[in-house]
Amino acid sequence: MILIHCPYCDEKRAEIEFAYAGEAHISRPVDPSTYGDEEWERYLFIRANPKGRHHERWRHIHGCGRFFNAVRDTVTDKFETTYKAGEPRK
Amino acid sequence: MSDLLTRAEPVPTAPFAADGVTISLAPPMARYSLRARQGQALETLLGVKVPKKIGATEGGIACLGPDEWLMRAPAGTSIPMAAGLAIAVTDVSERSICLCVEGPRAAQLIMSGCPQDLELFPVGKATRTIFETVEIILIRNSNDQFHIEVWRSFSSWLWTALTTTASH
Amino acid sequence: MSGFRLPTGGRVDRSRPVRFSFDGVSYTGFAGDTLASALLANGVMLFGRSFKYHRPRGLLAAGSEEPNALVSVDRGPGRFTPNLRATNVEVHEGLKAVSQNRWPSLKTDFGAINDRLGMFFPAGFYNKTFMWPRSFWDKLYEPAIRKIAGLGDAPTEDDPDQYAATHAHCDLLIIGAGPAGIDAALEAAGTNRRVTVIDEQDEAGGSALADPSLWQWLERSMKALNDAPNVTILTRTTAFGYYHDNFIGAVQRLTDHLPDDGDAPREKLWRIRAGEVILAQGAIERPLVFAGNDTPGVMLSSAAKTFANRYGVAVGKSVALMATHDSGWHDVFALAKAGVGIAAIIDVRDTVDADLLKQAADLRITVKLSHSVIGVSGRYGVKTIEIAHNDGTGIRSIACDALLMAGGWTPSVHLWSHSKGTLKWCDDIGAYVPDQPNENVRCVGACAGACNFGQGAVIDVLPTPMDQSRIKAFVDFQNDVTAKDIKLAVREGFRSIEHIKRYTTNGMATDQGKTSNLNGLQIASTALAKPITDIGLTTFRPPYTPQTFGALAGHAKGALFQATRTTNIDSWAEEHSAVFELVAQWRRARYFPKAGEDMHAAVNRECVAVRSSVGIFDASTLGKIEVVGPDAAEFLNRMYTNPWKALEPGRCRYGLLLKEDGFITDDGVSARLAPDRFHLTTTTGGAARVLNMMEDYLQTEWPDLNVWLTSTTEQYAVIALQGPNARKLLEPLVEGIDLSAEAFPHMAIREGAICGIPTRLFRVSFTGELGFEINVPTAYGRALWERIMAEGDRYDITPYGTETMHVLRAEKGFIIVGQDTDGTVTPYDASLDWAVGKKKLDFVGKRSLARPDIVAAGRKQLVGLLTDDPNVVLEEGAQIVADPNQPIPMKMIGHVTSSYWSATLGRSIAMALVAGGQDKMGETLHIPMPGKTHTAKISGMVFYDPQGARLNV
The missing domain is CATH 2.40.30.110 (Aminomethyltransferase beta-barrel domains)
Structure with missing residues (x-):
């Protein structure tokens, strides 16, 4: 069970308080109707799935309730950093 | 109708006592979920100080998240509903019950299912966390006394889990 | 049958005899004995039968690495534990242990025929033999193999024991309380760090327990640690797994060693989070590989020393040593001094330290250098051994009743490897030792490779003049893997140790190869003619030793298996004979049978009652979300398929929620209470998922909106009154709400009071009848239900359950999300076109409704x-x-x-x-x-x- 630093609570808390929420920095278009089918497909379904550094979202669901972003190494399962939603990609 | 209905609680109203710890149902209270971008807005609305740091409590108000506070007050307390303001006040008085866990073994009992390090959990801190699979809000009132807020439907499981473990 | 209790010595309490039984025979041991030491003291050498060949087996070791002496302990109905190592079972008054893997008895075992047929059971035998014909697998091969396979018998009854669990936190966790662990703990004692020391044995001390010269030091040290307020010592506690961020799983055995365990928990699972971890797990002695090395009475030299010095038990009257390492010599010297007869020391090396030779001479012990044991005779116990010079000449017999093996030492790097620390090969000791850590952890003592036990030679198989392809020289005792099996695997083309391991099953038994991995690697290395570091290393995985399912499950069984959520009205349903079903985690009344009714009859009656008069239904489990803030309507307009901005306060609307892929994920009727306040409902099972999805959009896509979401599912008990008489029944109970059709139309909400309690009253219907859903503060749900039941008597009010609810809604064509939809159904697929706002520019899922596959x-x-x-x-x-x-x-x-x-x-x-x-x-x-x-x-x-x-x- 890993420890995750919640950037809102500013505490390391146990993994069971958190929920994973998929790849980070995939923004919903302001007007989806302007997206062609392929563009929309990419937005909906295509994910990076890298080996190594992965930008992903977590939610401190049994804590402060906030979604936030994290950089985690998918090989070592170690968190490099976590940061608040809306902050630029790290 | 003139004759009022009676309450039914999901856990025994008689306290449970074991070696070094008692578990009891706190009396009904008023609870409000308070949401705003800044605590300042709530202070203006309510005319009281609210804690600004996540995890802090002040005057019965706990800061649970960057825009979330839980206010606990004597039963029947009503507050302005902030109509039209960028504030959300929601009555959650009956959503949870409060279990009072008290005694020298209180922290040890709660750590049986909760991953928080209660040896380093200061008096006055409040946080949403988890006990095994059940979400709780944990508040430390004193070294030996905790309040556990738990949604009503999960409370009978939590009561059984705590009392079973306490009797070990 | 030649072990015996030494007249003095050991840490057992000779003033406290205890009676126990093994295979129905009664024996006496002393408090402080293990089952292994006590049986050995009674002359028992035969402990079990091996897994594949059913060969008679005795003790190999004295600790948790023991591969042979697996026993079952019977503590009464449902309390039968198989596969315990006799070396870890503490004897107590009344202990009942039985041997395994034999029928009808340990001495007479029909399965032993496998041993005679051994030539037909090479590595990969099952894979090769039972391939054909295909159709024989299900009916013949698998059932037959299943019958003879398996180690010990799985218990069949429910386990009546209780198991405890806890989280724990410390600044320093020391795993292993041998001399190195104790030294580390002493260093941290009296600091302000929270220190926890855990050890798997009943007593701290580790190898010091087998060395009387250290007992005074041990006593002093343990007193200092027990007196230190910052140190917690947990004995009988096995750290079985090391996980991320210094999270260690450990099981503490609380009552198995007690004659009367009362109703206290049997075991306790510790989930420990440590700032720093010190591993002090010691090292395990390696057996040697030669023909007959599994005969009862052939054991590790260090084990014999432990039995003598810790338990006061001699493993034989005349003991021989086969050594490739100095440590065995020292062990034998200690045995000789304790009064055990020594038959000979055989060492494969040509030269050894002169001091060893001198000590042997002083003790008048026969020494044969450059020699190896090439055979052991005696099926149920060693009678004689055959030795030969390394050049194959000079074969001769030596009479003895026990043969000790000293093959060098393997540092216990199991937990280090769990933590993903790297290993490096150390030629000096012929083993892998810890290299770079991956957590805040360090190893101390023998498990760090600091084995100060002398010099040794590293050797794969002892030299023998015999045909190596015809002898059984065991490498993995528990899985019956021999040296020739590993060589066969190499001949058949396996190159990686990972493949060799799986093909031969070397190291794959419940002991995870504690005594076999290194020998297996050496043999493979020789067979492949490659350095050992080129053929890889298998991975250690939790658990370090087998743990009970009970300990891992904790109290999560019966009522505590999982929280069953119940409503305030549930107790009434239970008192009125409801039949329940689980919906998500909720327990819901499915129907209310009257005497003699089956489900069909009850549901028919309930359905007719709702359509003809009035029914009452507990709808409290419906998810509820209060949406509050100036942008509440804008937010809902973006989430739901239909328009929300124009909904007037006091009115309700059916909301259909799609995922961004255009498929229906939830639905429910929601009400506008005020311009900036909505009361949403969701499906029972969808409540948490919908709230999470809405929070996701709100927090991360539209953080500019001033609106907040609060779960109010449990704030309200909800009673649905449905049927043509619903209004008449409700009217006298309600204050401040005009229930007339004109004032309170279908799909409206009013706030007022019912029976003196504040209510949010919905006029909605999931049945097609005139209906109301009464929301009251949860604590009053049951009382209100009973009041309505009493008032409804004149209308023959009928409580109904979820089954009737399903029938009534189906008669009206109302869908249930998750039953009539499966995550691939669009609003158009479900004929819910009317619920899609055609003029809306956007809502969640709208763009997907125009995808080619959706419009096809x-x-x-x-x-x-x-x-x-x-x-x-x-x-x-x-x-x-x-x-x-x-x-x-x-x-x-x-x-x-x-x-x-x-x-x-x-x-x-x-x-x-x-x-x-x-x-x-x-x-x-x-x-x-x-x-x-x-x-x-x-x-x-x-x-x-x-x-x-x-x-x-």
């Missing part, structure tokens, strides 16, 4: 189905075909999603997802079911009161 013809669409035989109720989930005469496999064009007997209509009704169904109205489809293929015609989904006349009253 032939999608599965939700339709009604009416069987040609009105008495046939189709099975939910039944597949649908267009032509029943087509060859198998038939093309399936859909399936039945909902199907009921409708008492109101006097016939069956069903809903189904059918490819292109909306264009097939009136067409006949075929539904193959067990026994018969039924026919049905596609219809609309509203079977009852299509005009909604019953609602608008």
